[in-house]
Amino acid sequence: MKRIAILGSVLVTSIALLSGCQLNTPSQEPTYSIAFSYKVNDERHIHFADADGNYAKQVTNFIKVEGYPSVSPDGTKMAFYGKYDNNKTWSIHIVNLDGSDIRRITNTPNVWDSAPSWSADSQNITFAREYKNGQGEWQNEIWIAAADGSKTQQIKLLRGVGPKFISNNRILFFTQDTTSAIYIANVDGSNLIQLTNNDAENWYPDISPNEQKIVFMSNRDGNREIYIMNIDGTSQTRLTYNNVDDWNPSWSSDGKEIIFTSEVPNQFSDIYKINHDGSELQKLITGASQASWIKTP
Template sequence: MKVTNLKQVRELYIIIFLLLGFIASCQKSDKSKLTFYTIAYSSVKTGNIEIYSGSVKGKSTIKSTNENGGYVAWSPDGKQFAFYGKYDDKKTWSIHTMNIDGTNRKRMTHAKNKWDNAPDWSPDGKKIVFAREYKDSEGVWHPEIWIMNSDGSKQTQIKSLKGSNPYFTPDGRIVFSREFEDKSSAISIADIDGKNIIQLTHNNAKEWHPEVSPDGDQIAFMSNRDGNFEVYVMNIDGSNQKRLTYNDVDDWYPSWSPDGSQLIFSTATGEGREDRTIYIMNKDGSSIRKIIAHGSQAAWLKTIK
């Protein structure tokens, strides 16, 4: 009888030991996966458009450059920004890159009297796609989409894509705002070489700034189809389009959280860019709250703690 009890006690200790090891392993694994979220955004608090970074709680804000620049895009490794800067009394806009601490600032494009803007990195970090707009000698605006290596070399126009706000999908395609002669635009998707263009929205409205969810299943964008600009979301094939915000003022620049559960966006709370405010909400449009005053064009990055 005593032998049996000792055997049972020994087996119980073994089970407890294994359970404790499993719990410790889980805690270690969970700790290694602990993340915090950082955003970059534009602000004109100093009088110039400058780039800042901070948390989604609106804390630990750090100014990353004191140069005129905006529309931030993070590199896939989180070590660099791409953005546009303005020259020639704001007549020339150029794409730049820099480290996230503001060092190693490089000017990539130099096309005079043209507006290069809205950069985005390819999933592998080797390419940057961007929009270019300019007015010809007859006063006609030309919306173009260009692509280059991330070091600024081999700048090439994707000639079949006429529009703005290009953004890479996880599988390497490009979603963009396709411009039409009547000044309307539609969210569209195409291969990186400009082939297989598919129009996803059909509203005779202005529809801009598409951003694809991290899993590649959805697109968030802004549209004035219902009067003023609001944030919308749809499936990657254009189905199931839903309006998420309902405001009397414009809502701009939606950006997905790294886990795809939330969106940040900017709201025009006044006349100028300095009067815009950054908000956060769940991906279904619920639980909207303010996070940063005097900010716009926010973009989200996940980093490992």
């Protein structure tokens, strides 16, 4: 994994401890493996940490609420969302990892743009847009934009949330209708393939690096837990057994581990790590959410 070092003006704090697992300052810049949104009072900003949740470092301070960080595969840029207008407008931003050239690439008022994801060549991103129409009905749309913020366009044949680019010019996403499900489709919206088929929530899919497995959240057994399945939807298996909601899973670059967010009653949420077979559950970071692995060459 490539070392990620944030050296430019985006850096607003030195290395700080969030997880409580390390009590010393590292002698050299650590290898950052996890990006996440960390909450302090009523603000949330993006931090990086190593694979064990240590040596967390704040890397953004542009907007009061920032989240859904996604580092490009070439390790040069990061996409994230920020909230405006008293949280009524959510917008996608792209910034170089040296802190330069931050761009707000969406600015439509009163819509929620979130969960950006990069194409394998780091040239495009996809993201979700949610809003209420004139009849008060929620609309869920999938959009694509070039990495420089140009060529922003909706995939009009698809209705969904949480899109992610996968190989062969396809997109993995989920729906939030009365019956939600996980799908794969071509980037133009054609060849729609449904992977889950039940009355539960099936949300937040993420594909393994070898594209053989999909991890996702489902509440089919009573509350929101983390599940795994084959790329064709077979062998759907539960990984977590908690009394609180678990969501937003993300694969490590080697496909061996999964990080996810776990809610804390009457508080915010924490980030956990688990092996892909459900073993060795470990709490990584307190007071954080929307974690993703930094997947770079």
